[in-house]
Amino acid sequence: MIGDILNLLSNTFFSMTPLLLAATGEIIAEKSGVVNIGLEGIFLLSAFTSATTTWITGDPLLGMTIGLIIGLASGLLHGVISVYLRGDQIIAGVGFNSFAYGFSVLMMIYLWGSYSNSPTVPKLGNIILRFGGEANLTIPPTMILSLIIAIAAWWFLEKTPWGLKLKACGEDPRAAESMGVNVFRTRLYATIIGAGLAGIGGAFMSVGWLGSFSRTISAGRGFIALADVAFANWNPLLAILGAFIFGFADGSSTYLPIMLQKMTGHQFTAESYLFLTIPYLTTLVVVVLIMKRVKMPRALGKPYIKE
Amino acid sequence: MASNEYAVEMRGIVKVYPDGVVALKGVDFLVKRGEIHGLLGENGAGKTTLMRILYGEIKPTRGEIRVFGRRVSFRGPWDAIRQGIGMVYQHFTLVPAFTVKENLYLSLLSVNPKARLGDAVSKADKIAEETGLRIPYDEIVEELPIGVQQRVEIIKALLRDAKILILDEPTSVLTPIEVRDLFKALRKLRDMGITIIFITHKLKEVKEITDRVTVLRKGKLVGTVETGKVDVKTLARMMVQREVVFKIEKKPAKPGEVVLEAKDIHVIDEEGVERVKGISFQLRKGEILGVAGVQGNGQRELAEALAGIRRVSKGRIILGGKDITGYNAYQRYMKGLAYVPDSRGTGLVPDMNLVENTALTNLYRILGWARRIKWDRAVEITSRVIRELEVVAPSLYAPIKHLSGGNQQKIMVGREIVREPDVFIVAEPTQGLDVAATEFIRKTLLRLRDNGKAILLISTDLDEVLQLSDRLAVIYEGQFLAMGRPEEFTIEKLGLIMGGVRE
Amino acid sequence: GGGYWWYASSQQGGKGATTTTKKPVKVAVLFDVGGRGDLSFNDMAYLGAQRAAKDLGVEVKYLTPKSTSDMIPLLKQLASSKQYKILVLIGFLWTDALNKTADQFPDQKFALIDSTTGVTRPNEVDILFREQEVGALIGVIASGMAYELNGSTIGAVAGMSIPPLWKFHIGYLFGAKYFEMKTNKTVNFLWQYTGTFGDPQKGYQTATQLLQQGAKVLYGLAGLTHIGMFDAVIDWNEKGYGKALAIGEDASQEWYNPKYIPVSGAKRVDVAVYTAIKMAVQGPWKGGIHTLGLKEGGVGIWDLDGVRYFAQIAYNESKTKLTPDQIVNIVKQQREKYIKPYVWNIVHELEQKIKSGQIVFKTPLTEDEYNSIIQQLQQGNLNAALAKGHV
Amino acid sequence: MSEALGSWFKGFLEQVRIRKRQYLLGALEIVLSALTGFLVAALILYFIGYDPWYIFEIMLTYGFSDLGYLGTRAAPLIMTGLAFSIPLLAGVFNIGGESQLYMGALLGLYVAYVTHNVWLGLIAGFIAGALWGGLIAALRVYRGINEVITAIMLNWTAYYTIIYIILVYLPNPKQSHLSVQIPVSEMISYGETFALAVVGALIAYFILYYTDIGYKIRVSGANPRSAVYAGFSPKTAIMASMLLGGGLAGYGGTLIIAGVTGSIDTTMSTLYGLGFTGIGVGLLGRNHPIGIIFSGLFFAGLIIGGQWVELLTGAPPYVTDTITGIIVIALSMPYAYRLLVNYMGRLGKK
């Protein structure tokens, strides 16, 4: 039993990590007024590049670094489009997702002639706590990193002058500018950093978790991360909670039926689809229960136009 | 050396906005060191545009700028700020969701990145000392009265030790008392050697505070004169190129029966604060009831309650003998009530065009079969507004945000006037209007009254209320402290009562 | 072991290739939504088609529809183009579209793989599989392996609840119960639908849950999703949480990690595709519904040649650093280590029963039917899964 | 009614006349961005070894040749496009079009199946979608919950629940992977499917720009404070926009059932992804119903043509996703091209 819980927690730690990283990044970007729904795409590209790098060099850490860099690059692209070219941030994101999906697989075909998945590559190690028997807890270091980043992000936004400037850009760019904040540059940097974090998340999926890239590796998690941002009411600390709750509920959605099956011997067929709704309904219920009025940045998604 | 006698030299400034509007057609603008320099001009003359250029917010299409003799070309306000330029906008540029403290800190950072929150406060305190502009620190900006917000704006600019301070229509939302304090502060600043550029439409103020004045007209320079050497009439003529009458002749009122009656109404706002504490009054046909008071004393809430935008927590409202307390705004407008809010941010939809904005309160008049909107009707109405109020606009279909403040105001007032309402509630109707427009709107209000309309005029402009109203009420902390005929009040007396002092 | 059929055909094919010299015949293979890269029937279909191209010298074109709403228009356009000797449709999603178009194009040949319209038409062959048969063999083997890992629980990571998986489920459970019956060793059985064929992380999670509940052997029936299951099993061993093995399906997937994936079930979609094309271009063509099972070599357990064949492909795609020989050797050792002779005996005996037609499995038509079969099996009533004969 | 339509049409022409320059610029922008998109895509294709021009030729010729096919493929996209854009005008970010479409399809299918009447099905579909959308709106309006969470969570909940319902309550005894089916005799033609979609879009256009509720929706989105001032409640506007948007998505879902498949399969491949594509369709249509009709057709064409690329060139289908992605990105920044145009203009003068 205790073993089950620990295992459930281990699962949670894995599945919450990319969510938390991406959500934190997105919060930073959105606080500056830029929304980036291309997270799914960033996950894919970074997961792919980091897997590739690791495959070539055999060094997952280097792989993850490249994943980060690709994330930053995607951020640069989205930043330039939505800040300087006043592009529609949502369209750009939608397009980027489709591009990333197609492109990562094309590259995979190009490299390995494979339509499905990359070769298995070495993975980052995990912290393993053994409590005897089948009671083990697996903690991916990246998860700890993601916690640190989330807390740091909160501190940065709430406690530092840069944070204040950044938030001003998301609240009222005109005011911010009149107070000498360079809105364009701030937004660009925020977008780049935000995407970078998502990049780490994507890299984690392939070189931290599975040890290979497959074309559907992100499986909608980019959008869950977006939901987490709103769930957290744009507060990185709450994003930790959100990611955890979702991750835990997600784990439970497979744990419960298996558990019941083991106890009762009844095998779930169609009903398993109902179990699969657990994480989504849980999140919804939690939100309905705890959510007070959201405080989203007022200039969110609106390009800053001076004249 | 010669060039250093000037704090600001702008020469041959041309500005063409992206949508092709030519706002400035080669303007020369020279400001001496340490003077208070007035900038006058009709609505849409280009004052704000010129200042936004000086402040580096937008780039001139052509022309050269020197600050303290140095040739400059700003990439953004942050450059201007480093050159010691500070600006207080017509529409404030504070982050509404931040506290005063945070706003001040933010602007301090732009000149001193190593500053800490504490520094901002202490520095602000010092400035408050010198200038007498007192402000709270921990309040959320958007919850502050306009007057206070403006003080924050000014201190914000001074925090960055601005040597040149631009004020765009600072007085258009202030009461005489507030204006007096402001002027005191400005004089102190001038004595401290700070150069001030002061935009206004109120010629009295120009005479009172400025050393020299520059007048713009339709994006061209009319001239720069020593304030001492010209009288108000001359300035007005320079502005509008025609004679302006300042005393509007006013027939005696012939009040008819009561059309609007408020019975002990109370209003509680979002924060649960009671903003209106039991106000009763009767408004008769053919009379103007003025409400004077300092911003934030509940006049906004009173007006909104009467207009049906806010629920009353207690009391009744009777319109034309009918109890309309339960009606929403839309229904009241249909019943012949009209309301002009004190804030364009409320009254207008910036991204919608003139026609759509006119439709806002005229909606019920342009609905056809199956609640269909007859746009051709809307266009007619809009054209009428534009014609009758001489609105300057690129086209019927230009987004309203591209109009100058004054022209926006004209649309907002005009669209109500053309409805010929029986009861007309107007707040700050001439806010930010040039003399001509002001004159026009005041005349219109009188005309409506003579045609037997009932008007409730809420204004911080005492000249306005004294000049127009047949009866006058003074509001203080949600109550009418005094009610009487305008002759019974002097400006001084009013000021005292508005400050809460009963006689 | 499995695919006799394939060797047979490839030899014939050799001849076929030499004979075809004139301008090549065109055929089109229309994948399922999602197309290649599912590590399952789409990829297998591609193999078969490629081999057809090589052996029969036909020119094969491929197409992946974006969704089921594209299928009817595409079929119509392709059929009326009269360009393609045969249109090979992969996967049950095509069933309805074909059913609605086949009659309008009497002289266009169609093949529907892994499903049937239930209608016999002269211009249409439907080839589907008796997955229960391979499932059953795997069930026995898995149970045996579980005991070698001194456990008694076997599990499966399944994709979505679709007809082919119903059949796998029935077979797999039947096999486990058959093993129980023959050895009186109880086998605990865990089956989990992940609701997706494309989410390796879900596969990983589900697998760890199953392993945590004591499963020793996991059967992968979820395409890409069960790649995650493989990874989970590998990690489980490497982390020393316990010993566990995985089993692949459709293609031989031993190469992914021969140490922990000693065996996979075969579902020869490639053969089906190949045969369909062959019938169309070389004849004799005969419309109708064929089901392939152990007897026809349509399903089975990959033998070492099969393992080597796929290891070679993976090696060429540099998806593994191990050479085919190395892989085959490891697989050989692991099989010897974990699949004891007594298990093979049971397997062969069951295989005989099936091939000889002594027993025939039921094929459920609705979720209800499927459920009731599963429940009775679970209660130990093996015959509930049989349409003919009994054990 | 005719009077209404008549003068509405007059008004429409009037708008076109007045905004000619605007519309021309818009068109120019679209053309320019499409070109840029194709250019960038071409480079990438070239570098990974495909012949871009041949590929584009196929996408365009095959994508836009079979009009019936194009129309039906566009129909649901137009609807989900509207489902995103209409709420957006009221200030709501509705990415729930996906599941609003599912719900519509399910109920539409059920009703059409039992009543043997597609039209009742379409109505039912609309209602189902509207209610599902209304749920999101209600949570946003009365509980202040951000619509993005609600939408994403409801999307997946609907996805799995519908599969369950089909497997357990609406199984098709003949084809085990399908839901019950509406008889072919009852189904509508491709032409009708598209026509019905266009009608839907036109009605949306009429409501948005020629009725008071539409006007209220737009005002509330553009400036809630003004809406309150004018005496209409932003909350009502949000509800209305979501009911309308969701309803149209559901209607679109039913259109697929009624016009194309006649049933839903238990892997949801009949419906999956249409809602998400709808986001792109709506925004590319500049959130304007008429524009959305065209962007819907555009997307449909790319999808259709893309399938042929694989058939004729052997290039993987992912080539199309890549190209589409790039083109969409290129279309996201009209301003960039305005800059370009202005710049050219200035060069011209010099």
Ligand SMILES: Nc1ncnc2c1ncn2[C@@H]1O[C@H](COP(=O)(O)OP(=O)(O)OP(=O)(O)O)[C@@H](O)[C@H]1O
């Ligand atoms: N962002 C803009 N885009 C296009 N035209 C603009 C823009 N801002 C102002 N204009 C136009 O430029 C002209 C000058 O505007 P400006 O605001 O400078 O006038 P102003 O002198 O400040 O008037 P007011 O006294 O009413 O504030 C006006 O005709 C206005 O319509």
Ligand SMILES: Nc1ncnc2c1ncn2[C@@H]1O[C@H](COP(=O)(O)OP(=O)(O)OP(=O)(O)O)[C@@H](O)[C@H]1O
């Ligand atoms: N009398 C008042 N009491 C309390 N708050 C006020 C008062 N007047 C204005 N405010 C708040 O200050 C903020 C800015 O004031 P105001 O509404 O006049 O500016 P605005 O909405 O931008 O209109 P405009 O465009 O005319 O400046 C608004 O959010 C308003 O809520």
Ligand SMILES: [Mg+2]
């Ligand atoms: Mg101005």
Ligand SMILES: [Mg+2]
């Ligand atoms: Mg003004």
